[in-house]
Each structure stands twice: as C-alpha cells, then as structure tokens.
Amino acid sequence: MLIHGAGGHAKVVVSILSACGERVTGVFDDNRIGLWQPGAHVIRPYTPDFKGSEKLIIAIGNNQDRKRIADSVCHAFGKAIHPAAIVDNTVVIGEGTVIVHGAIVQAGSCIGDHVIVNTGAIVDHDCLISDFVHIASAATLCGSVRVGECTLVGAGSVVAPGIAIGKECVIGAGAVVVRDVPDYAKVVGNPARVII
Incomplete structure (x- = not known):
C-alpha cells in the first residue's frame, strides 16, 4: 500500500x-x-x-x-480499518477511508470516500457520512445522523439522533448538537450554537 x-x-x-x-x-x-x-x-x-x-x-x-x-491522484484507493475497530458487516465503506483503533460503526451506516473515523469515535446505526468527512476522536453520532461533505465533527462532540449536518461545517470539540446545522456553519457549545 x-x-x-x-x-x-x-x-x-x-x-x-x-x-x-x-x-x-x-x-x-x-x-x-x-x-x-x-x-x-x-x-x-x-x-x-x-x-x-x-x-x-x-x-x-x-x-x-x-x-x-x-482529485489529482491516478492510483486506485485502498482502505485502512484497524482490527480493533468494530464495524458491522452491513456497513458500506467508501474507497480511501480510514477507521482507527477503537472506533465503532453500527449496522446500516454508510461511510463515504476518504472519510476518517478517528480513535474511539462512535457512528451509530443508519448514519450517512458523506465524502471527505472527519469524525474526530471520541465523537459520538447517534442513530440516523447525516453529515455533509468535508465536515469536521470535533473531538468529544455528540450529535443527537436524526440530526442533519451540512457540508463544510466545523462542529467544535465537545459540542452537543441537538438541531440541524446548515452548510458552512461553525457550531460550539452545549447545546451547540452557530458562531459563524
């Protein structure tokens, strides 16, 4: 590789x-x-x-x-999934994706291309993670969360069930997201609020 x-x-x-x-x-x-x-x-x-x-x-x-x-690479893309990650066999995982030690991805979820599911992150059932997303260490996405392309879900943050997060967002470390987040927003706090 x-x-x-x-x-x-x-x-x-x-x-x-x-x-x-x-x-x-x-x-x-x-x-x-x-x-x-x-x-x-x-x-x-x-x-x-x-x-x-x-x-x-x-x-x-x-x-x-x-x-x-x-966008500029000619090689085919591989995947890297650590043996200590728990990934249900129904999960669809895109090319170039990295799932790190201790991460959990539950049944029915779909992980796009070039996604990072970092150390100890949890992606619960039926989540839809778009391409180029980074789910940072110890972040938790509850069931049926949707995350748009190029979004960063910060370390230790929690996203409530059924929430939709837009593209190119930043969810601050430790944020608790209880409402949908529009494209390009930066949110912080508990409950999370848009600051940009």
Missing part, C-alpha cells in the same frame, strides 16, 4: 496497515523530501507511475487537502 502524507495522521495509517499485515511500499509527500523516519520509506512528491498497480491512502487529516489530492 502507498500513502500520501507524512505527518501525524500518516503514522496512524501506517500503524493500522501494520496491524492488518499490510506493508507500506512508498510514501508521497509534496512538501517533504528525504527520510521519513530513520531507516523508513523514502518520501517523494506524488508520481503517478510509481508502483502504479498498488493502492493508495491519502493520510492527511485536513478534509479540504484530502479532497484536493484525491
């Missing part, structure tokens, strides 16, 4: 792939050249013909950056 990105999230993706018995054969990063870690993989700017038959994961936490890179 190839990864694109060499920051902190990339270390997590490498850990997940290792736990799955998958070998990382190359790391791309357009901003860094050289050794990633002592004795580790060579970092190079993205090259479409480098190991073209291998799948790639974009290991970058920022939603907009992940989307921009996905």
Whole structure:
C-alpha cells in the first residue's frame, strides 16, 4: 500500500496497515523530501507511475487537502480499518477511508470516500457520512445522523439522533448538537450554537 502524507495522521495509517499485515511500499509527500523516519520509506512528491498497480491512502487529516489530492491522484484507493475497530458487516465503506483503533460503526451506516473515523469515535446505526468527512476522536453520532461533505465533527462532540449536518461545517470539540446545522456553519457549545 502507498500513502500520501507524512505527518501525524500518516503514522496512524501506517500503524493500522501494520496491524492488518499490510506493508507500506512508498510514501508521497509534496512538501517533504528525504527520510521519513530513520531507516523508513523514502518520501517523494506524488508520481503517478510509481508502483502504479498498488493502492493508495491519502493520510492527511485536513478534509479540504484530502479532497484536493484525491482529485489529482491516478492510483486506485485502498482502505485502512484497524482490527480493533468494530464495524458491522452491513456497513458500506467508501474507497480511501480510514477507521482507527477503537472506533465503532453500527449496522446500516454508510461511510463515504476518504472519510476518517478517528480513535474511539462512535457512528451509530443508519448514519450517512458523506465524502471527505472527519469524525474526530471520541465523537459520538447517534442513530440516523447525516453529515455533509468535508465536515469536521470535533473531538468529544455528540450529535443527537436524526440530526442533519451540512457540508463544510466545523462542529467544535465537545459540542452537543441537538438541531440541524446548515452548510458552512461553525457550531460550539452545549447545546451547540452557530458562531459563524
């Protein structure tokens, strides 16, 4: 598996792939050249013909950056799901998605492309998570929540059942969302209120 990105999230993706018995054969990063870690993989700017038959994961936490890179990559995309995550066998998971240690994704949920379900996050039954979303560590989405493209659901936040969150939103860390959130909004607090 190839990864694109060499920051902190990339270390997590490498850990997940290792736990799955998958070998990382190359790391791309357009901003860094050289050794990633002592004795580790060579970092190079993205090259479409480098190991073209291998799948790639974009290991970058920022939603907009992940989307921009996905639009320019020629490789097919893989998935990284840690064995310690609990994912019901009815869940649909898109390409390029990363589900981290201790996450739970319940029955009937649909996870889009290039989504991050981070450490200890809970996605309850029948949720619909659009492409390029990041569900941060310890966030909880109750049943039938819908989350729009490129939205960040902050660490430790809670989204009540049946809530719809628009695209490109930021749900602040620890927020408790009890009302629908419009596109491009930033919400914080308990109960969550729009601040932008």
